[in-house]
Amino acid sequence: MREVGRDDTDAHLPQVHEARNPGMALDLDWVMSARANTSAIERRAATLPGRRSVKKDYQAAWLLKAITLIDLTTLAGDDTAGRVRRLCAKARQPVRQDLLDAMGMGPIHTGAVCVYHDMVPTAVAALDGTGIPVAAVSTGFPAGLSPLPLRLAEIGESVKAGAREIDIVISRRHVLTGNWQALYDEMKAMREACGDAHVKAILATGELGSLRNVARASLVCMMAGADFIKTSTGKESVNATLPVSLVMIRALRDYFDETGYRIGYKPAGGISKAKDALTYLALIKDELGNRWLQPDLFRFGASSLLGDIERQLEHHVTGRYSASYRHAMA
Structure with missing residues (x-):
């Protein structure tokens, strides 16, 4: 049940619908026991696209659901x-609107808008009264190599500017050198700097070296109080993949089984086709259940994905594929 007195822009935040993850003491025994059977994970991931197939009205319904889970993003230098x-x-x-009317749908909107810190005030003003939260990428995005005090100060400024969600980047070197205490301390400090804004920990999984490191980094970030764990900045050479997603969502499940706290998941980068979104939604449903298929616990980090979904919806309504310019983005 929604908490009394919350602003509409809080509607998608996990602490509104779930008890917020308070974190826990770093449990190195649990962290070091995390393993990843790469060949088994890759076999499971390879079967996913062909295991679930939805067609016609069911496919349209799933694609509309996917739209409500998108962090619509622009992170360009220009x-x-x-x-x-x-x-x-x-x-x-x-x-x-004509497509929504044809499908008998009322208004829908995306899960959030994600921008650089400098654009937070503009986005907050443009979304005023809509219930759509603004997410800011902070902490020296995308490398995360600026001094920690500066990264914490940037979080504070983003929150002050009106960001309700903060996407932070971890220091990959802590994972690569196995310095789990340093990663925990850094993540905990960032969580505290976020205050009431909820924090998505970007692991940059394509730069962590192994799936085992992904599993361990996921656990450490959750222990330190992360509200979400996120695959990538979108700037790495390898971003969200199904094997990485399988490892991370099983870490989410283990954490929930151990602590009772649900943590959100956000695959980001490289998800640009509607069929890929359907595969990720099926994976979440299979592994975590329907509760995780809500915007307070699952997001896509994407921009071009929305255009392809809208194109597929027009095909569903009209039977014809349209040119991409009919579904303009920013």
Whole structure:
């Protein structure tokens, strides 16, 4: 049940619907016991696209659900206030009204809008009154190599500017050198700096060296109080993959079984096709259940994904594929 007195922009935050993860003491025995059978994980992941198939109205319904789980994102060096306002307009109305009317759907919107810190005030103003939260990438995104005090100060400034979600990046070197205490302390400090804003810990899994490291880093970040764990910044050469996702969501399940706290998951980077979104949704449903298929516990970090989903929805309504320019983004 929603908490009394919460602002509408809190509606998608996990602490509204679930008791917020308070974290726990670093349990190195648990961390070091985490393993990853790479060949088995890869075999399981390879079967996923063919195991679940939804068609016609069912597919349209799943694609509409996917839209509500998107963190609509622009993280380009040439971002402008105008581009961010256009992106926010798309977040408010992600599917053309004629398509929604044809499917008998009421209004829907994306899960959040994700921008650089400098664009937070613009996005907050553009989304005022919509219930759509603004997420800021902070902490020296994407490398996360600036001094820790500066990264913490950047979090504080993003929260002050109105960001309700903070996507932080961990120091990969702590994982690569096995310095789990340092990773825990860093993550805990970032969680504290976020205050009431919820924090997504970006693991940059393509740079962690192994699936075992992904499993261990996931556990450490959750122990330190992360509200979400996220695969990637979108700037690495390898971003979200199904094997990585399988490892991370099983870590989520283990953490829930041990502590009773549900942590969110966000695959980001490289998910640009509607069929890929359906595969990820099926994976979450199979491994974690329906509760995780809500915007307070699952997000896609994407921008071009929305355009392909809208194109598939037009095909569902009209029987014809349209040109991409009919589904303009920012």
